[in-house]
Amino acid sequence: MTPRVRFAPSPTGYLHVGGARTALFNWLFAHKTDGTFVLRIEDTDRERSTEEHTKVILDGLDWLGIGWDEGPYFQGAYADQHRADAERLLAEGKAYRCFCTREELDARRAEAERAGSSFRYDRRCRRLSPDDVKARLDQGLSFTIRFFVPDEQVAWNDAVHGPIQINSQELDDFVILRSDGSAIYNLAVVSDDIAMRISHVIRGDDHVSNTPKQILLYRALGHEPPVFAHVPMILGPDGKKLSKRHGATAVGDYRDQGIFPAAMRNFLALLGWSPGGDREIMPEAELIRLFSLEGIQSKPAVFDVAKLEWMNGQYLSATPADELLEPVRRQLARLGATDAGQDIRPIIDAVKARSRTITQLAEQVATRIDPSRVRFDAKGEQLVRKMGPQFRENLDLARRTLEEVGVDQWSADHLLERLKDVAEQQGLKLGDFLQPIRVVLTGSTVSEPVNELLAVVGRERSIRRLAAYLRDAAA
């Protein structure tokens, strides 16, 4: 029997990188083992779930190239089954009705906290006699259903952590069915995973404390628990769980920044998993071939954007120019430089031609500068970037900026004078020389227009530059 795995996001937000990686591991495992990958949307939190979020998640998976074999199923559709399971447990004495109100519970919890002790539900409703229960029911009091946690040692062999065990006395008699008849997460998951015959549950580390509860539920429902594999959390640079305040955490953010799906996939796969050895750049097929649950790290990993960008560069340089046309087109359209469906080929040809002319001119002019006296560092590059508008309007400012960057006064004057002449002759603006000059000064080499295009895809800032350039060119 081949494995069946699932990815079960709740549509309460965008698809964040942690979820994406969990999905990826499931997907990798399914492909590796020739298993089935099920997608299930856990929308039981009606307050926060939206269709919009569902769409974003589906799109994100699609972009990453993570396809599913079954689904998407919507957990909401299985509410009847959840309720039936809860009622069955109730009938079998494995669960009981609890009439405590949320307010009472909150008060007791607060009280326990004040006393410095930890709150645990005291099972008072379990002690209610059948008559008491009937009386309350007749009164129309609302109730939840709590699982009666048996007193035993719960243990499982986690595929990534190894043996884990916990004494069930640490567990509360947790609620499995809300007073409105809807299931609580732990019941819903178990109920669905049983129904969908899930054999391996690969999910985030934050679920290890839920696992004992779920194992108990499996057994109470008369089923053997699946294999559990808890993958480590993804942290921000500060070592805290990755969240919005760390900047871009949605996979959509990275798509918009020009990250390639393949690069993202490769990067995510390596975040918390390693095939052993020194392997880093691995195409999809390699990833699948090498993947194993044992290779998953048990400690959390920090999301390092710099490394993602490096990896993107690796994929970028390996991608033929033709295949880059589409991403470039999308990016340009996104920035409003072109229309959505517009064919950008002619534009690019025009840019190439123009760029070639300008670069040649700039090169001629700049040969008068002694390159050994010009050293560009990151700061210098920033300065030249800022020179854009100055170049157009204020020669003095441009001169000073050049000097700051290390071009001596004579050369700067000379350069600017010559540029002005050339620009006039050719009907160009000084600003057109900005990028070529930068290239000339930095490396003193001419950039191939096509490569310029390549460079541009991966970088938001460069894209903006090209967009501005195109707008200028059109005007």
Add this chain to the structure above:
RNA sequence: GGCGCUAUCGUCUAGGGGACUAGGACGGGGCCCUCUCAAGGCCCAAACACGGGUUCGAAUCCCGUUAGCGCUACCA
């Protein structure tokens, strides 16, 4: 607080009793290439959290300490 998980360069990691002078990659520093702003090559700095065991021998096994994270809801 309780319970659980975790602990190798700043980051991702290799390594799983002797092969360790602890390897690779990102990032950082330096140099080179100067048809590349996507890249490439070379060099440098940079880690086994701490304390006890076990062992002839420990980054590797055990215990403890510390720290971080997670859970502790009628959220998922």
